Amino acid sequence: MLRSISGIKAGRGSVPSGLSLVSLANSLTQIRTATKKVSGSKTNKNDSAGRRLGPKAYEGNFVKPGQIIMRQRGTKIHPGENVKIGIDHTIYASEPGYVRFYLDPFHPLRKYVGVALKSGVKLPTPHFAPRRRRFGYELIEDPVKAQQEEDHMSRKEYLYQPELKELTIAKENYKQETISNIKQSLQNDFQLQDIDYDVAASRLFNVLQLAKAGQSIESAKKQDIFDFSYNLQLAVQRGEISKEDATAKTSEYISLTQQLEKDVNIDIDGSVYKYLTxxxxxxxxxxxxxxxxxxxxxxxxxxxxxxxxxxxxxxxxxxxxxxxxxxxxxLPDFIPYDVPGSVIENINPETVSKDIVVQRVFDETTRSTRIIGRPQAVFQ
Structure with missing residues (x-):
């Protein structure tokens, strides 16, 4: 049944006055109802626990080897001295010491964390300064345990011990043999007065070793004097000799080198010769x-x-x-074409001897190829 707007019933085929079929159709709206039950989502309903990222040891804290210093995602903090980094970017200590957060002047945009071996040490270590090493913090009074600690080595070190001993013995034999030859040459070929041949031979051997390492003879001589003086300074610090004895020995060694340089010198091949201006x-x-x-x-x-x-x-x-x-x-490995006697012109390739190598070369003057012969000695 259709109901008019005024609420009056209307029979079949009859339309109330003032109401058309078009206006009646426009006033109707269609309503759709849900036919399937919708279930709620269960994902991300409960928040996951935090990963506990961030620093685990702070500036100045004492850490042991393996102790975690920083947990992070990505290298927000980079590993510095005496620390290592894991596959998940976790930074942990590799040596016992004190935590230091610092900046490196060579990488000003990076933040670093490292471990200082002593409480008063700051990081980073200067670029050209030697890297500090840990030799232990406790004195082992038991001699047996102390010897065990000194003898402790990795498996790789243990397996290399026989080879290292052979190399050490060979190196020492070479040193003694070379010094002996230098000393014998000084005694037989040169008239040196009031000079210690053992010290002179050792001095020339040190210069030879430095020269073989890439230094010039002159710089090697200066380096040898510096090494001799520095070793005496270390002996003074260890209390083995007094400061006055070290100064006297240094002066004596310098005077010996000055006297030696006036007469002899050593070449890069180890031969001793008369000094040349x-x-x-x-x-x-x-x-x-x-x-x-x-x-x-x-x-x-x-x-x-x-x-x-x-x-x-x-x-x-x-x-x-x-x-x-x-x-x-x-003395080249391959003799050039312009060396006299290295090229034979006007040869017949069919009648050439076995000690002649036939080659076809391009002549730039005539812009053509020609056949030449070259002796076997050219290629030897």
């Missing part, structure tokens, strides 16, 4: 280079190669770099 060195260099260019810039025999090597390695004349340059020029 700068003018004498320059004169010998010019003489040897002129002789090499005039007599030995050619295809050399084995004896001639030995002569060239002897000239280049003349003691006290050329430095290591100069010797390398001269060797590359006059």
């Amino acid at each position: 700068k003018e004498q060195v320059a004169s010998k260099q010019e003489e040897i280079i002129q002789k090499l260019e005039t007599e030995f810039y050619k295809l050399l025999s084995k004896d001639e190669k030995d002569q060239v090597s002897k000239l280049i390695n003349t003691p006290g004349v050329f430095s290591t770099e100069q010797r390398s340059t001269l060797t590359h020029k006059f």
